[in-house]
Amino acid sequence: MRSSNHNHETEGHNPAAEVSLFPELTPPSIESLAEGVTLLRAFCLDQAPALFEAVSSIETTSPFRHMVVPAGHTMSVAMTNAGELGWTTDRTGYRYSPIDPANDRPWPAIPAVLLDLAQSAAAGAGFPGFTPNSCLINRYAIGARLSLHQDKNEQDYGHPIVSVSLGLPATFLLGTLRRTDTPRRIRIEHGDVLVWGGPARLVYHGVAPIAQGGHPLTGPFRINITFRRAR
Numbered sequence: 122m123r124s125s126n127h128n129h130e131t132e133g134h135n136p137a138a139e140v141s142l143f144p145e146l147t148p149p150s151i152e153s154l155a156e157g158v159t160l161l162r163a164f165c166l167d168q169a170p171a172l173f174e175a176v177s178s179i180e181t182t183s184p185f186r187h188m189v190v191p192a193g194h195t196m197s198v199a200m201t202n203a204g205e206l207g208w209t210t211d212r213t214g215y216r217y218s219p220i221d222p223a224n225d226r227p228w229p230a231i232p233a234v235l236l237d238l239a240q241s242a243a244a245g246a247g248f249p250g251f252t253p254n255s256c257l258i259n260r261y262a263i264g265a266r267l268s269l270h271q272d273k274n275e276q277d278y279g280h281p282i283v284s285v286s287l288g289l290p291a292t293f294l295l296g297t298l299r300r301t302d303t304p305r306r307i308r309i310e311h312g313d314v315l316v317w318g319g320p321a322r323l324v325y326h327g328v329a330p331i332a333q334g335g336h337p338l339t340g341p342f343r344i345n346i347t348f349r350r351a352r
């Protein structure tokens with residue numbers, strides 16, 4: 122069954138290697154944004170309904186929740202996790218945990234459709250052999266944002282970060298290794314996958330407030346799924 126939000130037709134398994142019949146619309150393309158930062162545009166457009174369904178299944182056991190940062194405020198982004206280790210924060214700090222503090226049970230396993238996507242996207246961006254054991258799912262309502270930060274709670278920065286976006290578009294703030302540099306504003310759409318690693322593994326990044334809108338698959342939300350090797 123075709124989903125209502127398709128605006129191009131492709132065949133095969135690797136969208137980045139395919140030829141669109143309507144290249145003026147959303148052709149899969151690979152863009153190098155900086156050394157170690159690759160934007161795979163429309164890379165997972167065809168699988169998006171299955172990816173969203175996988176998120177929905179995770180959410181039934183480990184629901185989205187608004188976590189509190191050590192400084193004391195509640196995040197505007199709602200989060201949940203899948204995988205051996207889930208990223209959490211509370212007043213005592215940021216950490217990876219094998220247990221969901223909301224239900225004291227292990228996080229759900231990473232569904233195969235998500236794991237396969239993470240591995241093929243990493244390979245497509247020049248990081249073959251990526252074996253994520255952590256999948257953080259961020260749900261942005263309209264107006265939600267994520268301030269500039271580095272992903273540095275992981276043990277080995279040799280592994281990249283793979284970031285999948287579904288639903289409402291976002292302005293991704295792509296900084297550098299220095300917090301004081303003004304970040305570039307990158308438009309990220311439904312179906313895009315952004316990968317950063319190697320020399321860019323510790324770049325500062327964030328998300329500007331999500332603009333008003335609606336999406337055929339996700340409604341009034343942007344869903345971002347980041348895959349990491351936490352340990």
Ligand code: SIN
Nearest residue numbers: 259284293328345347
């Ligand atoms: C993150 O930095 O964890 C999420 C980035 C995004 O939502 O695009």
Ligand code: FE2
Nearest residue numbers: 270271272326
């Ligand atoms: Fe991040």
